[in-house]
Amino acid sequence: MTTLGILGGGQLGRMLAMAAARLGIDCHIYCPDAGSPAARVSAAATVAGYHDEGALSLFAEAVDAVTTEFENVPAATARFLAARVPVHPSAEALEIAQDRVAEKSFLNGIGIETAPWRSVDTLDDLNAALDEIGPRGILKTRRLGYDGKGQVRLEGPEDATEAFAAMAGAPAVLEGFAAFEREISVIAARGTDGAVRCYEPGENRHSEGILRTTTVPAQIDAATRNAALAMAERIVSALDYVGVIGVEMFVMEGGALLVNEIAPRVHNTGHWTLEGCAVSQFEQHVRAVCGLPLGDPARHSDAVMENLIGNDIDTVPALLAEPGAALHLYGKGDARPGRKMGHVTRLRARVG
Amino acid sequence: MTTLGILGGGQLGRMLAMAAARLGIDCHIYCPDAGSPAARVSAAATVAGYHDEGALSLFAEAVDAVTTEFENVPAATARFLAARVPVHPSAEALEIAQDRVAEKSFLNGIGIETAPWRSVDTLDDLNAALDEIGPRGILKTRRLGYDGKGQVRLEGPEDATEAFAAMAGAPAVLEGFAAFEREISVIAARGTDGAVRCYEPGENRHSEGILRTTTVPAQIDAATRNAALAMAERIVSALDYVGVIGVEMFVMEGGALLVNEIAPRVHNTGHWTLEGCAVSQFEQHVRAVCGLPLGDPARHSDAVMENLIGNDIDTVPALLAEPGAALHLYGKGDARPGRKMGHVTRLRARVG
Numbered sequence: 261m262t263t264l265g266i267l268g269g270g271q272l273g274r275m276l277a278m279a280a281a282r283l284g285i286d287c288h289i290y291c292p293d294a295g296s297p298a299a300r301v302s303a304a305a306t307v308a309g310y311h312d313e314g315a316l317s318l319f320a321e322a323v324d325a326v327t328t329e330f331e332n333v334p335a336a337t338a339r340f341l342a343a344r345v346p347v348h349p350s351a352e353a354l355e356i357a358q359d360r361v362a363e364k365s366f367l368n369g370i371g372i373e374t375a376p377w378r379s380v381d382t383l384d385d386l387n388a389a390l391d392e393i394g395p396r397g398i399l400k401t402r403r404l405g406y407d408g409k410g411q412v413r414l415e416g417p418e419d420a421t422e423a424f425a426a427m428a429g430a431p432a433v434l435e436g437f438a439a440f441e442r443e444i445s446v447i448a449a450r451g452t453d454g455a456v457r458c459y460e461p462g463e464n465r466h467s468e469g470i471l472r473t474t475t476v477p478a479q480i481d482a483a484t485r486n487a488a489l490a491m492a493e494r495i496v497s498a499l500d501y502v503g504v505i506g507v508e509m510f511v512m513e514g515g516a517l518l519v520n521e522i523a524p525r526v527h528n529t530g531h532w533t534l535e536g537c538a539v540s541q542f543e544q545h546v547r548a549v550c551g552l553p554l555g556d557p558a559r560h561s562d563a564v565m566e567n568l569i570g571n572d573i574d575t576v577p578a579l580l581a582e583p584g585a586a587l588h589l590y591g592k593g594d595a596r597p598g599r600k601m602g603h604v605t606r607l608r609a610r611v612g
Numbered sequence: 613m614t615t616l617g618i619l620g621g622g623q624l625g626r627m628l629a630m631a632a633a634r635l636g637i638d639c640h641i642y643c644p645d646a647g648s649p650a651a652r653v654s655a656a657a658t659v660a661g662y663h664d665e666g667a668l669s670l671f672a673e674a675v676d677a678v679t680t681e682f683e684n685v686p687a688a689t690a691r692f693l694a695a696r697v698p699v700h701p702s703a704e705a706l707e708i709a710q711d712r713v714a715e716k717s718f719l720n721g722i723g724i725e726t727a728p729w730r731s732v733d734t735l736d737d738l739n740a741a742l743d744e745i746g747p748r749g750i751l752k753t754r755r756l757g758y759d760g761k762g763q764v765r766l767e768g769p770e771d772a773t774e775a776f777a778a779m780a781g782a783p784a785v786l787e788g789f790a791a792f793e794r795e796i797s798v799i800a801a802r803g804t805d806g807a808v809r810c811y812e813p814g815e816n817r818h819s820e821g822i823l824r825t826t827t828v829p830a831q832i833d834a835a836t837r838n839a840a841l842a843m844a845e846r847i848v849s850a851l852d853y854v855g856v857i858g859v860e861m862f863v864m865e866g867g868a869l870l871v872n873e874i875a876p877r878v879h880n881t882g883h884w885t886l887e888g889c890a891v892s893q894f895e896q897h898v899r900a901v902c903g904l905p906l907g908d909p910a911r912h913s914d915a916v917m918e919n920l921i922g923n924d925i926d927t928v929p930a931l932l933a934e935p936g937a938a939l940h941l942y943g944k945g946d947a948r949p950g951r952k953m954g955h956v957t958r959l960r961a962r963v964g
Contacts, residue, residue, distance in 0.1 A: 274633070277653070278630050278633060278634075278653070281626070281630060281652070281653045281943065282630075282939070282940050282941070283939065283941050284941030284942060284943040284944075284954065285943070286652055286943065295655075299655075300633070300638055300654075300655040301629070301630070301633045301653050301654070301655070302652075302653070303647075303651075303652040303653070535890070538887070538935070538936045538937060538938045538959070539938070547932070552932060553929075553932055553933055555932065555933075556934075556935035556936060558935060558936070560913070560936070560959055561912070561913075561962070577905075580899070580904060580905055580907065581905055581907075582908075583890075583908035583910060584890050584908060584910070584912070585890060586890040586891070587634070587635065588634050589634070589635050589636030590636060591633065591636040591637070591638065592636075602636065607890070607912055609962075610913070610961075610962030
C-alpha cells in the first residue's frame, strides 16, 4: 500500500486524492486549514503550517511520496521534505514558477518566446519599461496572485503611478500587451523515467481574469498544435520535471506561440480529461509522482469544460437535470464572488 | 452541506463516497472494521457493530441521510436508524432481498417469473423439491452467500444428501436449473419522487460463481430489452424503493425473462457507468438517497467492464500501460483467491 502526501487542501488536491484512491493509493493531506476539501476525501490529514518542521517531519515519515496541489507551497518546505522522502515537483521547479521574473527568464533562456517583459521594482523602472515595451501592458506582482488578483492593466503611461501604487511595494513585472488571437493550454506530464505525455491542447476563455471555459480541441492548425506540444515537452524536460504541468500559451496572428504562464500542478484547463480520457490529468499526476508509468493521454471524445464561479452555483438544479452534463462540486460552503465552486464537463464528438 | 451516512465499508461504499464527493457531499462510513476501503476516502468514520445502538444513535445525529452499500445490513439496524433520519433503501426492501424465499415470493407475487424454486428446511423437503422441479438445480442458503458462496449445484437426486449437508442446517432454497441463453442485468434507480431511470442492460459472464465481465449493450432484441426495463421498473415501484438496484435476469430461448436475483444497492454489473455515462450508478444512487433529482442514465459509449479477481492483480502493470483502459483498484491489501481487487473498463463505440 502506497500513501501519497499532498501539500495543500483545495479542490485540486481533492480531485488528486480521488484519482489516487481509484488506483488504490491512500492520501495524506497537509494543509493549515482544518476540514479542507481535499482532507474530506482522504485517509489522513495533518493540520499545520508549511514552516512547522516538527509536523513536516512526522508527515514525511507517514507517506511514501509527496506532491503539491498549488504552486505557492514554500520551496523551503519542499526542500525540507525532499531530504526525507521523494518530492515532486521539485523545490527548484516550484521556485521558478513562483516568481514571474524567474519563470520568464527560464523560458526565454531555453528559447521559448513570451510577451516582452521588464522587471519593475520602482516607479522609474515602470516608466522606463512602458517606454520600451509599452504603451499598453499588465503590471503583475512577481509572486503570488492568481485568477486576476495582483494584476493591473495599463492603457498608457498615464496609468503608471496608480498601477505602481497598487503593487503596494511588492516587486513586480510589466508584461507587454500581446494581441493574441486565442489562448490555449497544454497539459503535459513527465514521469520519473523522463517519458513525456501531453493531452490535446484546449482553448480557454476568461472573464475578469478567471477561466470560464476550456474547449477541446483548440481551433488551431496542425503545425501550431505540434509546436505547442513540442514547447511543453521542452519545458518539462528542461525543468527535469516530474508530474503534471499546465502551460498557458497565446496564439498570435500567423500561429506564433508565446508562453503566458506555467503552473507546476494539475490545471483547471485540464479538468475535461476526467470525462474525455481513460486516464485523467489527476491520475496522470499521481502516476508520475508515485513513480508509476504514465498513461495514455489520448482523448476518446471532444469536450467543453465550464467553471462554476460564485453565484453560478445557483445553476446546479438545472445542471443536475441536464442530459449529458457531468457535474463536479468542490464542497465549499460559501459562494463568494470569483470563488471556484465547481465545474461541469460536456462531451462532444467521439474521437477515432 | 449534506453529510451522507453509509452502512458498510467495502469497494461499493468507496465508489459511492467518491461519487458523493463529486457532488460536494461529505460521507460518514459506519462499519465494524477500522480502515475500511470506504472510510479511507470519506470525511468521517464510525467503527462499531451494526447492533450497537449507542453508536448508531450518534451516527444518526451526525448525518442527514443514510444508505447501505451491501444488502446484508441487518434490517433492524436500518429500522433503528429510520426512526431518526431518512434511510434508503428501506428496512422492508432489505428484508425482502436478504431472504431468497421472501425475494422469490415477492417477485412471483407481482407477476415476475423466476426459475422454479422450493423452500428447503429438511432433507425430505429437498428430495420432494427435486422430484417436482428437478432433477437438476442449485441449493442455496436462504440468507447470506454471494459470489457463489453458500451454493451447491445438484446434477441429480443422488447429490441430495451431500448438498443438504453442505447447508450446515441453514434454511435453504432449491432453484430449478434454468437453461438460459444469456444473463443480463438492469441497473435501475428510483427517486424519492417516484421517478425511475434505468441504464442500458448489460450482459454478464461469470466464472466459478463470480462476475468476470459485463458487456454493454447486451446482445438482445428490442422487445427483450424493453421487457427487461419494464420488469425492473415494476420491481422498484412495487418495493416503493429509493436508490439504485441491480436486477439480474436470465434470458431464455425465445426471449422470456426470469429474474435470478435482486441486489438492493449499486451493483458490480453497473461499474461500466463510471466511464460510459455522464451520471454513474454511484452518483445516481447518491442523488436518489439524498433526495436530489435523478440524472440522465443514457450512455455515451458502449463499454466492457472486467473484474480483477485475486491474482488478476498481477496484470496491473499491463493494464497501466494499455491505451484506453480505465483502471480501478480498491485498496485491498491481500489478493486472496476469489477476492474482488479492482476492475477495468474499456469504452467501445460511441452511442448517438
